Amino acid sequence: MVEEQIVKRHIKDERVIDAMSKIQRELFVPPHLKNSSYDDSPLLIGGGQTISQPYIVARMTELLRPDEHSVVLEIGTGSGYQAAVLSLIAKRIFTIERILELKRSAEERFKALKISNVFVMSGDGTIGLSQYAPFDRIIVTAAGPEIPKNLLDQLKDNGIIVMPVGTEAEQVLLRGEKKEGKIEIEEHDRCRFVPLLGKYGFSDNGV
Ligand code: SAH
Numbered sequence: 001m002v003e004e005q006i007v008k009r010h011i012k013d014e015r016v017i018d019a020m021s022k023i024q025r026e027l028f029v030p031p032h033l034k035n036s037s038y039d040d041s042p043l044l045i046g047g048g049q050t051i052s053q054p055y056i057v058a059r060m061t062e063l064l065r066p067d068e069h070s071v072v073l074e075i076g077t078g079s080g081y082q083a084a085v086l087s088l089i090a091k092r093i094f095t096i097e098r099i100l101e102l103k104r105s106a107e108e109r110f111k112a113l114k115i116s117n118v119f120v121m122s123g124d125g126t127i128g129l130s131q132y133a134p135f136d137r138i139i140v141t142a143a144g145p146e147i148p149k150n151l152l153d154q155l156k157d158n159g160i161i162v163m164p165v166g167t168e169a170e171q172v173l174l175r176g177e178k179k180e181g182k183i184e185i186e187e188h189d190r191c192r193f194v195p196l197l198g199k200y201g202f203s204d205n206g207v
Contacts, residue, residue: 052082
């Protein structure tokens with residue numbers, strides 16, 4: 001998977017390649033999809049949600065540029081795969097998931113894998129996690145109409161945020177870097193994520 005889908009598509013960051021070679025994606029998908037674990041696509045993980053395509057996980061991690069000193073906030077734990085990849089590169093990861101069932105199964109996976117630097121919270125990640133802010137890096141793995149202001153406020157100066165922004169149908173991966181309190185935005189790959197639902201995301205229609 002890493003050779004065909006990641007290295008051949010010009011992901012060069014050795015830390016990303018190394019982390020993705022070590023984390024077994026098959027442990028993050030439902031048992032009946034094991035045979036598709038290393039496919040070049042997102043997969044359903046329950047609750048209508050998906051584990052992202054491996055290339056997208058690699059690309060977002062590369063754009064985020066975490067290092068061993070980074071304290072990272074992730075919005076959208078899902079299966080826990082992205083957080084597990086980050087756990088091998090960053091110092092500590094706080095990850096928020098709105099669906100309790102997904103939060104619980106991700107926690108079980110981290111426990112089974114003896115990953116001890118990932119902390120899973122439940123709730124609406126669009127409001128951030130002020131009690132642990134500010135963060136060196138913020139990664140949003142669901143699509144929103146804009147980068148929530150709360151998240152920008154909770155990003156350290158010289159910090160980086162990566163998030164897919166657009167409509168519910170399609171988005172662009174944005175990478176924002178905070179410089180002297182201001183955010184500088186770059187546009188990267190076109191992509192398609194499940195919606196970020198919540199106060200500063202798309203409306204959740206009471207779901
Ligand atoms: N990073 C995940 C993929 C996540 S899919 C992985 O590696 O598997 C997006 C996830 O974001 C879904 O699980 C969805 O329930 C969650 N989500 C959507 N809106 C959210 C919000 N406001 N706060 C927290 N989680 C949210």
